[in-house]
Each structure stands twice: as structure tokens, then as C-alpha cells.
Amino acid sequence: xxxxxxxxxxxxxxxxxxxxxxxxxxxxxxxxxxxxxxxxxxxxxxxxxxxxxxxxxxxxxxxxxxxxxxxxxxxxxxxxxxxxxxxxxxxxxxxxxxxxxxxxxxxxxxxxxxxxxxxxxxxxxxxxxxxxxxxxxxxxxxxxxxxxxxxxxxxxxxxxxxxxxxxxxxxxxxxxxxxxxxxxxxxxxxxxxxxxxxxxxxxxxxxxxxxxxxxxxxxxxxxxxxxxxxxxxxxxxxxxxxxxxxxxxxxxxxxxxxxxxxxxxxxxxxxxxxxxxxxxxxxxxxx
Amino acid sequence: xxxxxxxxxxxxxxxxxxxxxxxxxxxxxxxxxxxxxxxxxxxxxxxxxxxxxxxxxxxxxxxxxxxxxxxxxxxxxxxxxxxxxxxxxxxxxxxxxxxxxxxxxxxxxxxxxxxxxxxxxxxxxxxxxxxxxxxxxxxxxxxxxxxxxxxxxxxxxxxxxxxxxxxxxxxxxxxxxxxxxxxxxxxxxxxxxxxxxxxxxxxxxxxxxxxxxxxxxxxxxxxxxxxxxxxxxxxxxxxxxxxxxxxxxxxxxxxxxxxxxxxxxxxxxxxxxxxxxxxxxxxxxxxxxxxxxxxxxxxxxxxxxxxxxxxxxxxxxxxxxxxxxxxxxxxxxxxxxxxxxxxxxxxxxxxxxxxxxxxxxxxxxxxxxxxxxxxxxxxxxxxxxxxxxxxxxxxxxxxxxxxxxxxxxxxxxxxxxxxxxxxxxxxxxxxxxxxxxxxxxxxxxxxxxxxxxxxxxxxxxxxxxxxxxxxxxxxxxxxxxxxxxxxxxxxxxxxxxxxxxxxxxxxxxxxxxxxxxxxxxxxxxxxxxxxxxxxxxxxxxxx
Numbered sequence: 001x002x003x004x005x006x007x008x009x010x011x012x013x014x015x016x017x018x019x020x021x022x023x024x025x026x027x028x029x030x031x032x033x034x035x036x037x038x039x040x041x042x043x044x045x046x047x048x049x050x051x052x053x054x055x056x057x058x059x060x061x062x063x064x065x066x067x068x069x070x071x072x073x074x075x076x077x078x079x080x081x082x083x084x085x086x087x088x089x090x091x092x093x094x095x096x097x098x099x100x101x102x103x104x105x106x107x108x109x110x111x112x113x114x115x116x117x118x119x120x121x122x123x124x125x126x127x128x129x130x131x132x133x134x135x136x137x138x139x140x141x142x143x144x145x146x147x148x149x150x151x152x153x154x155x156x157x158x159x160x161x162x163x164x165x166x167x168x169x170x171x172x173x174x175x176x177x178x179x180x181x182x183x184x185x186x187x188x189x190x191x192x193x194x195x196x197x198x199x200x201x202x203x204x205x206x207x208x209x210x211x212x213x214x215x216x217x218x219x220x221x222x223x224x225x226x227x228x229x230x231x232x233x234x235x236x237x238x239x240x241x242x243x244x245x246x247x248x249x250x251x252x253x254x255x256x257x258x259x260x261x262x263x264x265x266x267x268x269x270x271x272x273x274x275x276x277x278x279x280x281x282x283x284x285x286x287x
Numbered sequence: 288x289x290x291x292x293x294x295x296x297x298x299x300x301x302x303x304x305x306x307x308x309x310x311x312x313x314x315x316x317x318x319x320x321x322x323x324x325x326x327x328x329x330x331x332x333x334x335x336x337x338x339x340x341x342x343x344x345x346x347x348x349x350x351x352x353x354x355x356x357x358x359x360x361x362x363x364x365x366x367x368x369x370x371x372x373x374x375x376x377x378x379x380x381x382x383x384x385x386x387x388x389x390x391x392x393x394x395x396x397x398x399x400x401x402x403x404x405x406x407x408x409x410x411x412x413x414x415x416x417x418x419x420x421x422x423x424x425x426x427x428x429x430x431x432x433x434x435x436x437x438x439x440x441x442x443x444x445x446x447x448x449x450x451x452x453x454x455x456x457x458x459x460x461x462x463x464x465x466x467x468x469x470x471x472x473x474x475x476x477x478x479x480x481x482x483x484x485x486x487x488x489x490x491x492x493x494x495x496x497x498x499x500x501x502x503x504x505x506x507x508x509x510x511x512x513x514x515x516x517x518x519x520x521x522x523x524x525x526x527x528x529x530x531x532x533x534x535x536x537x538x539x540x541x542x543x544x545x546x547x548x549x550x551x552x553x554x555x556x557x558x559x560x561x562x563x564x565x566x567x568x569x570x571x572x573x574x575x576x577x578x579x580x581x582x583x584x585x586x587x588x589x590x591x592x593x594x595x596x597x598x599x600x601x602x603x604x605x606x607x608x609x610x611x612x613x614x615x616x617x618x619x620x621x622x623x624x625x626x627x628x629x630x631x632x633x634x635x636x637x638x639x640x641x642x643x644x645x646x647x648x649x650x651x652x653x654x655x656x657x658x659x660x661x662x663x664x665x666x667x668x669x670x671x672x673x674x675x676x677x678x679x680x681x682x683x684x685x686x687x688x689x690x691x692x693x694x695x696x697x698x699x700x701x702x703x704x705x706x707x708x709x710x711x712x713x714x715x716x717x718x719x720x721x722x723x724x725x726x727x728x729x730x731x732x733x734x735x736x737x738x739x740x741x742x743x744x745x746x747x748x749x750x751x752x753x754x755x756x757x758x759x760x761x762x763x764x765x766x767x768x769x770x771x772x773x774x775x776x777x778x779x780x781x782x783x784x785x786x787x788x789x790x791x792x793x794x795x796x797x798x799x800x801x802x803x804x805x806x807x808x809x810x811x812x813x814x815x816x817x818x819x820x821x822x823x824x825x826x827x828x829x830x
Contacts (some may be wrong), residue, residue, distance in 0.1 A: 042595075042599050096511065099399065100404040111401070135561050147566050148566065149567045169564065170560070172566075184471075186566075186572060214472070214573040214576075216577050232813065238573050242598030243595060
């Protein structure tokens with residue numbers, strides 16, 4: 001057979017990205033601004049909500065309760081009781097499955113991994129310190145889903161009557177009544193609390209998406225002894241445009257509501273005492 | 288003979304849209320180079336290069352005839368080909384060589400989706416659908432003749448039926464790629480709001496999107512952080528302190544992080560709490576947008592200009608004075624098949640004027656690039672320096688996707704195995720071996736022939752020739768496969784495949800080959816052999 005092609009030397013394959021594009025005309029601008037004609041100022045659309053509507057929307061955040069590490073711990077350990085044989089694999093409360101998942105004897109499908117550290121609590125009302133990292137989906141024969149996506153830790157210190165938690169990710173159980181049952185919900189927050197002389201306090205900082213609303217609680221402090229349990233701090237609500245409303249609730253959850261264009265829409269109050277108290281109580285139960 | 292161990296499949300060549308071959312006024316002038324170092328391709332060979340670059344297929348014989356006769360200019364054909372529907376697919380492949388999103392694996396696998404688990408034939412469609420999302424958005428914007436700015440500001444993406452089933456997308460239905468809208472509240476930011484881009488350029492929890500910023504800075508404004516000088520000695524000395532503090536306070540770190548971190552702060556809607564979790568990765572998290580400022584300790588900004596967040600990022604990028612030049616350099620580099628040099632500056636300036644004058648539409652830019660001497664060069668003159676000889680890509684290998692599409696149009700042959708396109712993947716295929724880019728370990732197309740490239744080309748040519756003869760592909764249309772080729776047959780085939788006249792000695796060799804094989808194995812096998820030789824001719828596999 002004719003070999004018509006003359007083989008030449010092969011250019012070595014580029015092991016790293018070779019397109020560091022030629023810095024021909026790409027030197028970083030000397031000025032602080034990357035723009036030719038000064039900073040670009042985009043027009044912020046007018047606010048669509050009133051101050052009261054903003055506060056009302058933020059207050060609905062806790063209508064199904066706030067995401068609690070205790071609930072995640074409870075549902076994960078409950079489901080772990082369904083482990084059978086090699087499905088899922090893993091020692092103690094850790095879980096590993098092959099890609100594509102596995103089917104346990106009870107018909108539940110396990111897919112992913114989870115790493116759990118800590119002792120199991122005797123009951124949900126008395127949680128114990130734990131840490132859980134999850135990339136796991138467990139599906140019942142009826143199609144009900146438990147999803148673990150993120151990491152959670154809870155540290156309880158009975159000596160000082162304090163606790164702290166970091167909650168991050170998408171955690172859901174489709175049959176749950178509270179936050180875990182909200183479709184598309186996720187949260188990233190840190191919180192710490194204490195119980196002293198019958199007074200429960202809680203500080204919280206983080207963001208919440210309940211499937212429709214996106215809310216930020218910024219350095220929020222709540223005490224069962226002041227403001228009727230209403231929180232003090234900054235409360236932010238995201239508009240569909242990508243801009244945010246800010247309620248500066250330094251007066252027991254009441255204060256001016258600002259919009260992204262710098263205007264103040266008026267004053268209003270959030271009402272989050274009940275869900276925040278529930279969250280604090282759930283953790284304090286383990287002290 | 289290599290053992291035939293690959294499963295072969297067939298496909299239907301894409302329809303050829305009509306291109307008017309009405310003659311231009313008068314005899315078309317031969318192109319001349321303003322660069323004394325470069326010798327330009329003749330019109331037929333140039334038309335062939337343009338057609339492969341814009342459509343992925345060869346010009347037909349009629350098109351070659353009119354440009355060779357100089358009754359129609361290559362520019363006239365190019366203008367028509369810029370409106371060819373196959374341009375969109377070609378742009379996807381071209382842009383992939385720079386954006387590197389058509390990788391073989393992401394942090395999420397197809398079989399982590401319950402709908403796809405258990406059926407390995409979803410592996411390839413899944414990988415490609417994810418990786419092509421941003422590429423198809425960019426290609427769609429180009430073929431719709433919209434400004435390139437839309438790439439970072441538009442409120443939609445492109446999705447096919449598979450992505451629409453898996454991700455929170457509003458898609459018009461069906462399996463085809465179509466403009467689609469995410470339903471999870473992500474802002475309008477073009478490719479910056481696509482899962483496909485951020486699945487390729489993922490972030491770890493502690494990296495806080497910084498790697499992503501390096502990627503978009505390189506891709507959109509040609510500012511490459513990896514090209515900056517870093518004092519490793521001083522960096523190592525920082526090991527004892529808090530890293531995040533050092534990034535904000537140490538001059539060694541601030542050189543990059545003072546501009547990088549504020550952009551990263553705008554991307555926290557895509558920051559996952561677990562970088563392997565489907566739920567975390569496929570959904571935008573609007574509530575996390577403001578976490579960036581807290582975690583990074585800086586307010587969002589684009590190279591010094593404050594921005595509110597991702598909803599304003601695209602507009603600031605589009606207004607960056609580096610954005611348009613970077614687009615010009617990027618497309619020039621892809622079509623020139625080499626990186627621009629300082630000597631190209633005047634040409635790039637002209638191209639940028641064209642780009643800006645055309646409201647930053649890419650089609651006029653492409654048309655202008657096709658007329659540059661560097662693009663049209665077929666050789667370097669004898670007087671040129673060695674450096675110039677090394678720089679210019681005057682003879683270019685067909686890329687794997689060009690080979691696949693041109694051979695499919697000629698023969699009907701599409702090379703697949705277990706659902707994987709053999710010239711388009713490396714899990715069960717030969718994309719890299721055929722000179723392609725995988726987007727991770729190989730980030731630049733192979734420039735010269737090599738042994739593995741040759742083996743792939745040989746196998747492709749053999750299988751395609753066999754398929755054409757058995758199934759009657761376009762290449763054999765009008766041929767009497769029971770008889771030896773006539774001289775006219777061979778001349779026509781060679782002209783079609785190479786845009787070059789068949790040398791007499793070459794014709795004699797092909798005829799002798801046909802007769803030799805026919806004597807042992809019959810006429811059909813002889814035709815297969817001759818066609819397979821033609822399909823691996825150096826003038827066919829190059830442009």
C-alpha cells in the first residue's frame with residue numbers, strides 16, 4: 001500500500017495552557033479603573049416593594065422553621081438504620097456507594113457518600129455534637145428523597161452551656177414538615193448560642209433560600225430576655241433583579257428599609273422571634 | 288494492516304445550502320500579499336481552507352471551478368458561507384479550543400443522575416452537553432449577528448433536551464439545542480451565568496472562586512494571572528500566618544489578589560457548599576451572593592470599578608478596554624492557527640477597527656480575518672527569516688472535527704463506538720491522538736503530523752472509503768465501481784478532495800494501485816483502496 005504521507009516531527013503537546021494570550025495590548029490599566037471613560041454606573045431599577053412588604057417577606061422566612069442541624073442529624077441517622085449488607089458500604093455512620101448507587105434490602109436507593117463524626121443522640125430532643133459532610137441522595141421505593149449536599153457541624157459544651165453550629169448546603173427530606181421539606185431550599189450560616197439563668201441567646205450570620213425567597217441575616221442577635229425575643233441586626237431580601245433590600249433592624253427588628261439605589265423606603269419591623277427561638281431551643285436541648 | 292477492532296457506524300451528511308455561483312463582475316484579481324515573507328494560497332486552495340473553517344466541509348467541485356477560473360472570488364463565497372447553518376457548529380468546535388469546556392469529566396458524572404444511571408450511552412452526550420453550553424451560547428450569538436457583548440450580558444443560555452431534563456431550565460421542548468432560561472434566579476450574565484462554564488472551572492470551598500476569576504480574566508480580557516511573576520520564596524514565608532490575611536495584606540499576594548478577589552466576591556451565587564453535590568452545583572444560590580464580601584473581606588469590583596454583583600459584572604467586562612481587543616486576538620488566533628505576535632499589532636488594530644465599526648458583531652470580524660495575509664498564507668518565502676518560518680502556520684492539519692465532518696459529508700461515514708464519537712473524545716476515542724484539544728491536559732491543537740495522528744487518519748480513511756463504496760456516499764456518486772477509474776475520474780476526485788490538479792505521476796500510481804488490488808481482490812476492493820489513499824493524501828488532511 002502506498003504511504004503517501006511523509007511523517008514529520010511532532011510538536012510536543014502543550015502540557016499547560018498555552019493561550020496566555022499574548023499580552024499585546026492587554027496590560028492592566030494603570031489607573032484604578034478598567035474603563036475608558038470612568039466608572040460604569042448602571043441604572044438600578046426602581047424598588048417594587050414597600051418597606052412593609054419587605055419586612056413581611058423577610059418574616060415569612062421562618063414560616064416552616066429555620067434549617068436546623070439537629071433535624072439533619074435525626075433524619076440521617078434514622079435512614080442509616082436501613083443499611084443492609086453492602087448497601088451502602090462504609091463503617092459506622094459513614095457511607096460510600098459506587099457510582100450509579102446501590103439498592104438496599106428495603107428497596108431504598110443510595111447514591112453518593114457521607115462522613116459522620118460524633119455519637120448518636122438518645123433522642124432528637126437531646127442532640128449531641130456531630131459533624132456531617134454529605135454528597136448523598138437516598139430515594140425510597142416510592143420516590144421520596146433524602147438529599148445531603150454540604151457540611152454541617154454542631155458543637156455543644158455542657159460545661160459552659162454554649163453551642164455553635166455551621167450549616168452549609170442543600171439538605172432536604174421530601175416528607176419533612178419543616179425546612180427540610182421545602183423544595184429547592186438551601187442555607188449557609190454560622191450560629192452560636194448560650195443558656196444562662198433561663199435566658200437563651202443566639203447570634204446568627206448567614207443566608208437562606210427557602211425555594212422562593214432569598215434572605216440574608218447579617219450579624220443578628222436574639223435573646224429571650226429582650227425585645228420579646230425579636231432579633232436585632234441587618235436583614236436583607238433579594239429582588240429578582242439581583243439587587244437587594246436592606247432592613248437595618250437595630251431597634252428590636254425594626255428600622256429603615258433601604259433599596260439598592262440608595263433610597264429609603266420607610267421603616268418596618270421583621271417578625272422572626274418564633275423560628276429563631278425554636279432554632280435556639282433545638283440546639284440548647286443538648287446542653 | 289491494522290486489525291479492524293472498531294465498530295463503524297454511518298450517518299447522513301448535512302445538507303448543502305445553495306450558494307450562488309453567479310460570476311462576479313470581470314475577472315477576479317489574484318490575491319496579493321502585502322507581507323513579503325508570505326506566499327498566498329491560490330484561490331481554490333484558499334476557498335477550501337475557508338470552507339473547512341466556516342462549514343467543516345470541502346467546497347464542492349463547482350465552487351472550486353469558479354474560484355479557480357476567477358469568475359467568483361473567494362470573498363464572495365466566504366460571505367455566503369458566513370451565513371451557512373453549519374457555521375454555528377464550527378464555532379462551537381473552534382471556541383472549544385480556547386475555552387476548554389469540552390472536557391471528558393466534570394465533578395459530577397452522568398450516572399449520579401438517577402435518570403441516566405445504568406445506561407452508559409448517556410456518558411458521552413452528558414459530557415458534551417455540559418461542556419458545550421457556554422460554547423453554544425457564544426456561537427448562537429455570533430450566528431445571530433448580535434454584539435459580542437451579549438456573551439457576558441444576555442439573559443438566556445443554550446440548552447438541549449438532556450440539560451433541560453436535568454437542570455432548572457425553561458426550554459422550548461424537544462431534544463435540540465435552543466435558547467433557554469434558567470429558573471433559579473441567576474442574573475443575566477451570558478456565559479458567566481452558565482453551569483457549563485462553572486462546572487469546567489470549578490472552585491473548591493476554600494478557593495472562593497478565585498480560580499474561576501483567573502479563567503474569565505484570561506478568556507475575556509486576555510489578562511492571564513498565571514503569566515504574572517510570583518516570588519515563591521516570599522510566598523512560602525507566609526506559611527505560618529493566616530493565608531486569607533496574607534492575601535489581603537502581603538505585597539507578594541496582593542499583586543494578583545487585589546484585583547482577583549473582588550471579582551471572585553461577585554461569583555458566590557455559584558459557590559457550592561460541597562463541590563461534588565449535584566444539588567449544590569446545578570442550582571444558582573442567590574442568597575449566597577453577599578457572602579463573598581464577608582468571606583473574602585472585599586467588596587465586589589471589576590479591576591477597580593465597584594460592581595453590585597454578578598448582575599453588573601458582564602456589563603463592566605464588556606466595557607473594559609481589553610474586552611474587544613481580546614475578542615479580536617482570540618478569533619484571529621483560532622483562524623490563524625497560531626498565537627498573535629507583536630509584529631501582528633498593526634493587523635490586529637485594523638481588525639479591531641472593523642470589529643468596533645461593526646458594533647462588535649463577530650461575523651464582520653471573521654470576514655476580515657479571512658482576508659488577512661496570515662490567514663491566506665500557503666508558504667513562507669525563501670527570503671523569510673527562520674523565526675518567521677517557525678511562526679507561521681502555512682500548512683495546517685485538519686482538526687479532528689474538520690476531518691470528521693468533511694469525511695462524513697463525502698462518504699456518509701460517522702465513526703462512533705458505544706455512543707462515543709471516535710474523533711471527539713478520549714475516553715473511548717482518539718480526539719487527542721488525532722491532534723485535538725481535550726481542554727485539560729492538551730490545550731493546544733497539534734500542529735505537525737505524528738505517528739498516532741497518522742494511525743487515526745489511516746483508520747478513518749480506510750473505514751470511510753469502505754463505507755462510501757458499500758453505501759454509496761457522495762464521493763462515489765457518478766463512478767462506475769465495477770470498472771477501473773478513468774483519468775477524468777481520478778482528476779475530478781483529486782480536485783474535489785485537495786483543490787489541486789492531479790500530477791501525472793500521481794495519476795499513474797493510483798491507476799497502478801487500482802489494477803494491482805483489483806487483480807487480487809476485485810474492483811470493489813480496488814476502489815476502496817484508491818479512495819482510502821486519497822482520503823489520507825497530505826493535501827486532503829491539511830488546509
